[in-house]
Amino acid sequence: MNQDSAPAPTEIPIVDYLVLGDDPHLVANQCTNCGARFFNRRNACAHCGGTNFEKATVANQGVLEAFSIVYRAAPTIPVPYVSAIVKTQDGTSVRSNVVNTPADPEHVKLGMQVSLTTYEVGQDDRGTRCIAFGYEPVDQ
Amino acid sequence: MSESVWILGTHMTKFTRYADKDALDLASEAALGALADGGVTIHDMDILASGTLFQANAGMGQQLQHQIGQTGIPVYNVSNACATGATALRTVIMSIKAGEAEMGLAVGVEQMGKMGLLAGGSRKAEENVYQPSGRYGSVMSVDGILGTETMPGVFAQAGMKYAYENDGVGFEQFAKVAQKNHAHSTLNPLAQYQKEFSLEEVMASPMTSYPNTLLMCCPTGDGAAAAVVIGEEMLRSLSKEQQQRAVKISASVLTSDPYVESGQIQSDVNTLTRNAVDAAYEEAGVAPDDLDLVELHDCFATAELIHYDNLRLCEPGGAGDFIDSGVPFRDGSTPVNVSGGLISKGHPIGATGIANVYEVSTHLRGEAGDRQIEDAKVGLTHVIGLGSSCGVHILEAAAN
Numbered sequence: 038m039n040q041d042s043a044p045a046p047t048e049i050p051i052v053d054y055l056v057l058g059d060d061p062h063l064v065a066n067q068c069t070n071c072g073a074r075f076f077n078r079r080n081a082c083a084h085c086g087g088t089n090f091e092k093a094t095v096a097n098q099g100v101l102e103a104f105s106i107v108y109r110a111a112p113t114i115p116v117p118y119v120s121a122i123v124k125t126q127d128g129t130s131v132r133s134n135v136v137n138t139p140a141d142p143e144h145v146k147l148g149m150q151v152s153l154t155t156y157e158v159g160q161d162d163r164g165t166r167c168i169a170f171g172y173e174p175v176d177q
Numbered sequence: 178m179s180e181s182v183w184i185l186g187t188h189m190t191k192f193t194r195y196a197d198k199d200a201l202d203l204a205s206e207a208a209l210g211a212l213a214d215g216g217v218t219i220h221d222m223d224i225l226a227s228g229t230l231f232q233a234n235a236g237m238g239q240q241l242q243h244q245i246g247q248t249g250i251p252v253y254n255v256s257n258a259c260a261t262g263a264t265a266l267r268t269v270i271m272s273i274k275a276g277e278a279e280m281g282l283a284v285g286v287e288q289m290g291k292m293g294l295l296a297g298g299s300r301k302a303e304e305n306v307y308q309p310s311g312r313y314g315s316v317m318s319v320d321g322i323l324g325t326e327t328m329p330g331v332f333a334q335a336g337m338k339y340a341y342e343n344d345g346v347g348f349e350q351f352a353k354v355a356q357k358n359h360a361h362s363t364l365n366p367l368a369q370y371q372k373e374f375s376l377e378e379v380m381a382s383p384m385t386s387y388p389n390t391l392l393m394c395c396p397t398g399d400g401a402a403a404a405v406v407i408g409e410e411m412l413r414s415l416s417k418e419q420q421q422r423a424v425k426i427s428a429s430v431l432t433s434d435p436y437v438e439s440g441q442i443q444s445d446v447n448t449l450t451r452n453a454v455d456a457a458y459e460e461a462g463v464a465p466d467d468l469d470l471v472e473l474h475d476c477f478a479t480a481e482l483i484h485y486d487n488l489r490l491c492e493p494g495g496a497g498d499f500i501d502s503g504v505p506f507r508d509g510s511t512p513v514n515v516s517g518g519l520i521s522k523g524h525p526i527g528a529t530g531i532a533n534v535y536e537v538s539t540h541l542r543g544e545a546g547d548r549q550i551e552d553a554k555v556g557l558t559h560v561i562g563l564g565s566s567c568g569v570h571i572l573e574a575a576a577n
Contacts, residue, residue, distance in 0.1 A: 049307045051322065053314025075441050077312035084436040102341055105333035106387035107325045109294060114321035117384075120330050122338065122443060130439035132324035142348075142387065147341040158322055162305045169322045 051158060051169040052076070061155045061170065065129060067093035074129050097153040099125035099172070104147070106140050119145050123172050136171035150175040180409040182273050184424040184572070185280070186215020189402035189535040192369040192523030194290055200232060200399070204286040205244045207401035207528070211282065215405040216419050219246035222405075223278035226253045228265035228285040229527035241284060258562020259474065261285060262402065262530025263431065267568060269406045270429045279411040285532070286401035287525035293397070294327045324442075329386035329394050329477055331563065335446055336388065336479025339486070345497035346482065348388040352379045353500045354478040355393040355520055361507055362517025364548035369398050369523030393478035395519035402531035404538075424538040425573040427461035427555075430454075434565035444565045446480070450487040453569040454559070458489070461571040465489045468511060469553040470540055472533035474561045475518040485513070488559060512550055515540075530568055533558040541574040 050057055054076040056064050065074035070087035074095070081088050104121040119135035136154065138144045151172035159167040188210025190203050204227070212218055219242075227238030238252035257264040262285030269281035307316035320326040325334075340346040356376045362368040374382075374392055382392040407415075412423055432453040434445045458464060465488070473488060475481035482500060485491045490511055491499035499505065505513035516522045516536040519529065537556035539545045554574045561567045 049309075049316055050314075051316055051319060053309055073436070073438070077441070078314075083441075103334040103338035105325060105330040105337065105389075106384070107321070107327065107330045108384045108386065109329065110321050110325070110327060111294075118321060118325075120321075120325035120334065120386075122324070122334055122439065124439075128438070130442050132442040134322060134324060147337060159317065161307045165307050167307055167316055169319075 047164070048166050048168050051167055055155070055168070055170050057155070057168055062097055062153065063095040063131065063170070065093045065095055066090040095129045095131065096126040098175070099123040099131070099151055101135065101145070101147060101149045101151055101172070102130075104135060104145055106142070106145070121172060123151055134171045135173070137173040180274070182270050182426045183407050183409065183412050184404050184426060184534065184538050185217065185407040185412065185419065186211045186213070186405040187403065187535045187538050188214050189367060189528065189532045190400050191367045192398050192400035192525055192528070192532070195288070195399045198399070200229065200237065200286050200288040200401070201240050201244060203288065203399060203401035204237060204241050204284050207286065207403035208241060208245055208282060208284050211403035211405050216416070217280065217405060219282070220248055221280055222248065222250055222282045224251055224253070224269055224272045224281035226255060226265040226268035226281070226283045228255045228257070228261040228283070228530070229287055230256050230258065230261050231287060231289065231526070237286065257566045258564050259476065259526055260431065260530055260560045260562040260566040260568040261527045262532070263558070263560045263568025263570065264530065264566070266404055266406070266531055266534060266570070267429050267431050270426060273406060273408045280405065280407045282403060282405055283531060284401065284403040285527040285530055287527040288399040289397040289525055290399065291397060294329070325386065327386065328563070329389045331443060332477040332480045333386040333389045334443060336477070336483055339483045339496065343494040343497065345501070348380065349376070350497045350500050351388050351393060351478045351482055352376055352390070354475065354481045355379045357500070357506050358475060358514050358518035358520040359392065361515050361548070362521030365517050365522060368517040368521050369396055370521045371517070389477050389479055393520065395476050395524040398523040398525050400523060400525040400528045400532070402528045402535050404531055404534055421575055422542050423575050424541050425575065426570060427463060427573045428457035428569065428571040430457045430460065430569045432456075432567045444563045446561050446563065446565055447483065447487050449565055449567040450484060450559065450561055453567045454488050457557070457569040457571050461573070463555055463571055467555050468557050470512045470515055470537060470550045470556045471559070472514055472516060472518070472536050472556070473559040475514055475520050476524060478520065481514070481518065484559065488557070507548070507550065515548055515550060530560040533560065534570060534572065537572050541572055
């Protein structure tokens with residue numbers, strides 16, 4: 038055992054805009070000038086050109102605005118899966134999978150209410166669990 | 178006001194998968210064909226623009242010169258996603274309008290073979306130790322976990338968003354687009370596929386990305402197309418036959434995607450198409466009702482449907498009714514993709530944005546044979562590349 042190695046965290050988010058913990062949620066880089074939100078590292082704002090950003094919490098609830106049930110994918114990706122575009126309650130568009138429901142048009146409906154959920158998608162050699170997020174239907 | 182610009186000659190290779198030809202063979206065939214069609218030679222050209230996406234760093238323009246004529250003219254090698262061909266064409270048009278050239282050659286070529294799904298990267302073997310990297314701080318490929326990056330899926334979502342926002346649009350309407358284009362392709366000997374399918378067969382073919390079945394997706398393939406572009410003054414010095422066969426480029430527009438809120442998670446294909454076509458209609462002084470035929474970017478059936486609306490061919494929100502009522506079929510009032518479209522004709526990416534100009538020009542000249550749209554006088558071409566880039570050209574038959 039390498040004495041210098043720091044203890045690995047037990048969980049790591051699949052992307053840095055997913056915040057884990059008791060209340061998992063997404064966080065965006067929000068332009069302080071125009072309010073445009075971005076999930077990636079920014080040099081400037083694509084909308085207004087501003088260069089100042091602040092962290093903004095993205096709502097976990099949203100509506101399914103578009104989806105595709107994907108049957109053809111890279112060999113390692115289980116199919117079918119449901120890819121979706123969700124518009125959150127605070128007006129932020131998010132792309133992810135719809136999970137915890139059958140992947141068919143009878144169960145996945147345009148306009149349905151969804152909520153963010155997290156789940157494990159892999160482990161590395163130190164036992165760190167990679168956590169992804171998806172959206173699941175909300176019972177109405 | 179700069180002088181008007183015309184297509185003097187144009188040619189395309191058959192789109193297919195070539196075992197015995199490379200991209201340079203195809204580019205040469207298209208270029209020499211377009212020059213011969215225009216009654217000119219490479220020695221008459223003042224500029225060459227060459228478009229290819231997957232061989233963007235190969236210096237295809239110079240390679241082409243080394244095959245068909247090294248005359249020392251400036252070469253522009255361009256790459257602009259699925260708008261690559263249109264960008265090459267527009268490069269020549271701009272050069273003539275700027276007064277730097279009187280005549281030029283635009284070539285688009287692609288050799289893809291069986292590439293399968295584009296984008297949607299295969300997931301790398303998982304790292305031994307997760308390490309966030311890149312602009313999203315990701316620890317693994319997110320394709321298939323945080324939604325899809327595959328083209329059939331991305332364009333499926335674009336279509337489904339339209340279905341969410343508008344009534345009368347669903348799986349069947351999308352499928353009808355493919356039924357139409359496959360039927361059209363049977364009249365086009367240059368198409369990669371020339372087979373008709375019933376609506377039921379389209380809907381029952383293997384699902385790629387709902388609602389796009391296999392028969393609703395364009396194939397990958399090989400091909401090239403070329404056009405000789407000429408300024409009005411130079412055209413008037415040529416023969417009467419050359420002048421009569423020339424096709425006027427009434428509008429040439431290229432746009433990229435302006436900021437929209439959702440653009441960061443899926444590239445917008447709508448706003449830039451609307452911006453491009455609105456500018457093109459204004460530049461040409463043409464209205465959607467004036468169009469005798471349209472070749473638009475049906476990379477997937479879902480894409481064609483939303484572009485009916487984006488190109489102002491239907492009432493706002495009315496794309497479902499537009500296809501249901503048969504308007505875009507070749508015997509309808511606004512024939513769309515009578516070539517078979519990308520879905521059947523094929524989509525060798527760099528060639529596509531000139532091949533559609535070849536198609537419309539051939540109809541405007543009255544030389545389209547079995548698939549001729551009678552008395553075609555005005556046509557529109559549209560390509561869009563994800564990322565995004567959009568090219569629109571409006572073409573008009575010579576007045577005589």
